[in-house]
Amino acid sequence: MSRILIVEDEPQLLRALTINLRARGYEVKPVADGRSALVVAGAGEIDLIILDLGLPDMDGVDVVRALRGWNNVPVIVLSARDAQAAKVGALDAGADDYVTKPFGMDELLARIRAALRRTDSTNDAPIVRTASFTVDLSAKRAERDGHEVRLTPTEWHLLELLVRNPGKLLSQQQLLQQVWGPSYATETNYLRVYMAQLRRKLEPNPSQPQHLLTEPGMGYRFAP
Amino acid sequence: MSRILIVEDEPQLLRALTINLRARGYEVKPVADGRSALVVAGAGEIDLIILDLGLPDMDGVDVVRALRGWNNVPVIVLSARDAQAAKVGALDAGADDYVTKPFGMDELLARIRAALRRTDSTNDAPIVRTASFTVDLSAKRAERDGHEVRLTPTEWHLLELLVRNPGKLLSQQQLLQQVWGPSYATETNYLRVYMAQLRRKLEPNPSQPQHLLTEPGMGYRFAP
DNA sequence: CTTGCACGTTAGGAACCCGTCAAGATCGAG
């Protein structure tokens, strides 16, 4: 069964969550602050993290960011009802889902199942094909019409994000923060330039893209 | 069977409701003021609360607000016909639905069933389907008759709020504040414009909407 | 019937976003 790391400073809630998840057959590691969370996560063997944003020692968003530096384990964030901004920040930093307090145990369990299901399915499809090009994620190669296409590191990073989330809309902030880092969230210029380059290299008709799509005002989407 | 807390200061009505609901098999806790309501609710084991806004000791809106601090049990508000403002306030504070006095027992029972059903249904499906359209919240995609429908950021934001609270009535203030920000709470014009656009894009017959419903004077509701 | 109110509908200009291009700036290899 899956191993879950719970990071929550309220002892009552931490205990309740631990008991409930153990009762469902999960293996649970409860910790009460961000530092311990990073240590335990660093030790590996964790399939999912449940993280309260309101921690005593660190900003929860920083915890997510630190994790994302070397790990892609799914993170579900817990946040107070009024902490809208922190929630958004955590998602941008790479959290997978969020639950607003107060929440029902059923809802949390459902989101845990969903998150675990997601990682199961995404890891075993390293080659993505479309009508006009092919991307091999494990070999880091892209092909078009049988010829290999050379991509720069930045181009590759951006393409990988899009292709790993087929059909899903990725916001500009999400993309910018993942590719360029947290402080570049407003440099939408970069996105325009690099999306144009990817299209020029991969799309048959770059001015009418069929797979690397723009959703005005919202972000970009890869259509398989 | 479900446990219902009734908060009502008129003894006659309290008694009538209690008898009626018990006859339907619900377990009922009748109380006559706000303070007792919070105590009983705090003890837990309550699946739904029916709350009269005209209480002797506390403003009903404050009761809702206090509840929402630590609990997300559904709340149905009872209000006199002329207490329009209080009703809206209660919805903004987090109430789920309202019934105007005088009301029929059938109507109240129907709303009770709806509210209980809502919490039962495991909320893990980020894909919402109706007879005429489909909304995928995680991919940020909307479909109608198999075709994708393009929504602008504002349209999407509004639709997402409605769809994430199926069956629940969202007041105009709630919607305006969430989508446009706290200072736009009175610009009801925006809502009319954007609701019309959503209906035009999603409803088969926009002038007779079946899923994006108006509650005159109160707000809007998404009916699955 | 008149009046007032809330909602639906429409349209146009302002503000914003995106694709494109090209010229520096930076970096690493030889």
Added chain:
DNA sequence: CTCGATCTTGACGGGTTCCTAACGTGCAAG
């Protein structure tokens, strides 16, 4: 140091979205 590749930055035109105000409609009260 020189050179090429890559990344950053700024500017512009065209398209989309948003805001705003006006008008139309249905309903209920007087």
